[in-house]
Amino acid sequence: MGLRHLSIRQFRCFPAVDIELSPQINVVEGKNASGKTSILEAIFLLSRGRSFRTPHLETALRQGEEEFYLAARIANRTSIVDVSLKRRNSLLQPTVAGKNAATLGQLAAIFPVQLLDGQANLLIQGGARYRRQFLDWGAFHVERLFHETWQKYHRALKQRNVLLKGNRHGNDISVWDAELAQYGEKLSRMREQYLRDIYESILELTKRTLDGVATSIRYVRGWAEGSSLAETLQATSKRDRLLGTTCSGPHRADLVIQVNDRPAQEIISRGQAKILAASLLLAQATFYQRQLGASTTLLVDDLAAELDTEHLTVLLQQIQEVGSQVILTTIESQSVVTGSAAAVFHVKQGNCVKML
Ligand SMILES: Nc1ncnc2c1ncn2[C@@H]1O[C@H](COP(=O)(O)OP(=O)(O)OP(=O)(O)O)[C@@H](O)[C@H]1O
Numbered sequence: 001m002g003l004r005h006l007s008i009r010q011f012r013c014f015p016a017v018d019i020e021l022s023p024q025i026n027v028v029e030g031k032n033a034s035g036k037t038s039i040l041e042a043i044f045l046l047s048r049g050r051s052f053r054t055p056h057l058e059t060a061l062r063q064g065e066e067e068f069y070l071a072a073r074i075a076n077r078t079s080i081v082d083v084s085l086k087r088r089n090s091l092l093q094p095t096v097a098g099k100n101a102a103t104l105g106q107l108a109a110i111f112p113v114q115l116l117d118g119q120a121n122l123l124i125q126g127g128a129r130y131r132r133q134f135l136d137w138g139a140f141h142v143e144r145l146f147h148e149t150w151q152k153y154h155r156a157l158k159q160r161n162v163l164l165k166g167n168r169h170g171n172d173i174s175v176w177d178a179e180l181a182q183y184g185e186k187l188s189r190m191r192e193q194y195l196r197d198i199y200e201s202i203l204e205l206t207k208r209t210l211d212g213v214a215t216s217i218r219y220v221r222g223w224a225e226g227s228s229l230a231e232t233l234q235a236t237s238k239r240d241r242l243l244g245t246t247c248s249g250p251h252r253a254d255l256v257i258q259v260n261d262r263p264a265q266e267i268i269s270r271g272q273a274k275i276l277a278a279s280l281l282l283a284q285a286t287f288y289q290r291q292l293g294a295s296t297t298l299l300v301d302d303l304a305a306e307l308d309t310e311h312l313t314v315l316l317q318q319i320q321e322v323g324s325q326v327i328l329t330t331i332e333s334q335s336v337v338t339g340s341a342a343a344v345f346h347v348k349q350g351n352c353v354k355m356l
Pocket residue numbers: 011012013014030031032033034035036037038039059060061062063331
C-alpha cells in the first residue's frame with residue numbers, strides 16, 4: 001500500500017523518471033547532488049501541494065522548461081487512485097482519478113506523506129508551530145471533522161484579528177467570539193484526543209531509541225487552565241485590543257516535551273532530537289494504520305546523518321516493525337541502510353534506476 005508508481009517530468013535535475021516502488025522500505029542512493037532529495041521533494045509536493053525546500057516553485061522547474069508534471073499511483077485499503085500535479089504559468093493544477101481537483105487538500109487526503117529530513121529536530125527544538133502542525137497533520141488524517149473545525153476556527157480568528165487591527169476601541173469583536181470559542185474548544189479536544197491515541201506508541205518507541213531516557217509529552221491548549229475559551233476571550237479582550245491580535249486559543253497551543261523531567265528543547269542533542277522526531281512520526285504512522293487499515297508514506301532524507309551505527313540500526317528496525325511505506329535516501333554504499341531495503345534505486349545524471 002502507499003505510493004506504487006511515481007512519474008516525474010521536467011522537475012529539478014530530472015527530465016523524465018518513472019519508478020515502481022515497494023510498499024515497504026525503498027532506498028534511494030546516489031552521490032551528492034545526484035537528485036535524491038529532489039525525488040522526495042516531488043513526492044512531498046504531490047501530497048502537500050507545497051515543497052519542503054522552497055516557497056518559490058519556479059525554482060523547481062528544470063532549467064529552461066516552462067512546466068513540470070508529477071504523477072503518482074496510490075494504493076489504499078480499498079482502491080487504487082491516480083493523482084497528478086502540473087505547474088504551468090505559475091499555477092498548480094492537481095488531478096484525482098483523471099479529473100481536475102478543486103483544491104490541493106484533496107491530494108493530501110488521498111496520499112498521507114510524512115517527512116523526516118535535516119530539519120526534523122525543529123519538531124522538538126523549533127517553535128510551537130512545528131508541534132501544532134504535527135498534531136494537526138495526524139488529526140486531519142484520522143478525524144473526519146477535523147479539517148472543517150480547523151478551517152472554521154481559523155476563519156473566525158482571521159476576522160476577529162482584522163477587527164482588532166482596524167478598530168482598537170470598538171466593541172464589535174465579540175461577534176466572532178462565540179464561533180471562535182465553539183470551534184477553538186472543539187479543535188483543542190480533537191488534538192488532545194489525538195495525542196492520547198498516539199501516546200503509548202511514542203513511549204514504546206522512545207524507550208528503545210533514547211537509551212532509557214524517560215519521555216513525557218503534554219498538550220498545552222493556548223489559554224488559561226480552568227477557564228473556558230469564551231471566558232478567556234472576554235477576560236483578555238482589552239489586551240487583545242491593545243496588541244491588535246487574539247492572544248488566546250488553540251493557535252497558541254504547544255506540546256511540552258520533557259525528557260527525564262526536563263524540557264527536551266533545552267537539553268537533548270541534535271541526534272536525539274532526530275530520533276525523538278522519528279518516534280513521533282512512527283507513532284503517527286502506527287496509529288494511522290490501526291485506524292484506517294492503510295499505510296502512510298514516510299520520506300526520510302539522509303537517514304544516517306547525525307546518527308551513529310547503533311542508533312541507526314535500532315531506528316531502521318523500528319521503521320521495519322511499523323511496516324508502513326518508507327522512502328529513504330542515503331549516499332552511496334551504506335550497507336546498514338541498503339540491507340533493510342525491499343527496493344533500491346540508484347540516482348545518477350538525471351535518472352533513477354531500480355537496482356533491486
Ligand atoms: N531547477 C533545477 N534545474 C536543474 N537542476 C537543478 C534544479 N534545481 C536543482 N538542481 C540540481 O539538481 C541536483 C540534485 O539536487 P538534490 O538536492 O536533489 O541532490 P541530492 O542527491 O539530494 O544531494 P545531497 O546528497 O548533497 O543532499 C543538484 O546538482 C542541483 O543543483
